[in-house]
Amino acid sequence: MVFNYAEALWYLSGKNDLAFIAWYAPSMQRYSPDGISLPGTGYGARLKNFGADTFDQIERAIDILKNDDPDSKRAVLQIFSAEEDLYRRNIDVSCTLGLQLLLREEKLNMVSYMRANDAYVGMLNDIFSFTFLQEYIATRIDCKIGHYKHQVGSIHVYESTHERTLELLNSNETVPQSGTIPLMPVGTSPVTIRKLLEYESEIRSGLLSFNDMTNLNLTAYWRDVLMDLSPNQDRGRATPKGIRDNQSLLSTVSY
Numbered sequence: 001m002v003f004n005y006a007e008a009l010w011y012l013s014g015k016n017d018l019a020f021i022a023w024y025a026p027s028m029q030r031y032s033p034d035g036i037s038l039p040g041t042g043y044g045a046r047l048k049n050f051g052a053d054t055f056d057q058i059e060r061a062i063d064i065l066k067n068d069d070p071d072s073k074r075a076v077l078q079i080f081s082a083e084e085d086l087y088r089r090n091i092d093v094s095c096t097l098g099l100q101l102l103l104r105e106e107k108l109n110m111v112s113y114m115r116a117n118d119a120y121v122g123m124l125n126d127i128f129s130f131t132f133l134q135e136y137i138a139t140r141i142d143c144k145i146g147h148y149k150h151q152v153g154s155i156h157v158y159e160s161t162h163e164r165t166l167e168l169l170n171s172n173e174t175v176p177q178s179g180t181i182p183l184m185p186v187g188t189s190p191v192t193i194r195k196l197l198e199y200e201s202e203i204r205s206g207l208l209s210f211n212d213m214t215n216l217n218l219t220a221y222w223r224d225v226l227m228d229l230s231p232n233q234d235r236g237r238a239t240p241k242g243i244r245d246n247q248s249l250l251s252t253v254s255y
């Protein structure tokens with residue numbers, strides 16, 4: 001879960017720097033072609049700084065659905081770029097083509113379109129971060145969350161995780177369902193996200209300790225997220241977990 005919140009915030013930072021995400025998951029270094037960035041997997045740069053004009057697609061989608069055309073079929077967050085090097089020499093090509101937002105009956109639905117998804121390692125992370133984004137946008141529009149549809153061209157597992165995948169599928173393990181699911185607080189804004197990102201950077205620099213976090217001027221939900229990111233967090237503590245909710249929202253996951 002720590003990685004999930006870190007990845008979601010990393011996307012909202014609008015950057016694709018390796019330093020941020022590798023702090024939570026050092027294995028991400030493997031996918032960086034230059035040791036500095038993740039040009040394909042760092043979706044935040046595409047979402048919030050698309051192309052030469054560094055266009056913020058998230059703010060545009062919110063503006064369209066809020067102020068231009070709530071019924072729009074055009075609120076698409078484009079991630080994959082035709083300019084990416086698709087040859088094997090490139091180790092980091094975007095797996096997500098784009099995310100579509102559809103506001104219907106006052107609920108915000110999301111459809112994700114992926115060219116490829118690793119069902120064992122990548123899928124849950126992707127579903128977490130995309131539905132987190134869906135919830136963030138719904139909060140900004142001030143509407144309820146609708147369905148989430150996950151569309152994938154090639155969904156697969158690798159030989160290295162094949163055994164573990166089969167074990168998981170054959171086990172009786174179930175996902176614990178909690179009674180109440182905290183929702184992202186009303187009033188969450190770009191200012192909130194900016195503040196969170198500043199605090200997150202202080203966590204990585206060792207300037208913000210777990211104990212300092214109790215005094216931050218943040219709602220309990222966002223304080224819990226930050227506490228989750230802290231290296232000296234209390235791992236037994238209950239935290240807001242969007243992912244539990246996501247499972248019931250999924251309408252299709254296998255193709």
Ligand SMILES: O=c1ccn([C@H]2C[C@H](O)[C@@H](COP(=O)(O)O)O2)c(=O)[nH]1
Binds near residue numbers: 093
């Ligand atoms: O957000 C992501 C990014 C990558 N991958 C996985 C899918 C593929 O298994 C692999 C990328 O392989 P290529 O198709 O780029 O070779 O990474 C995901 O599942 N989700």
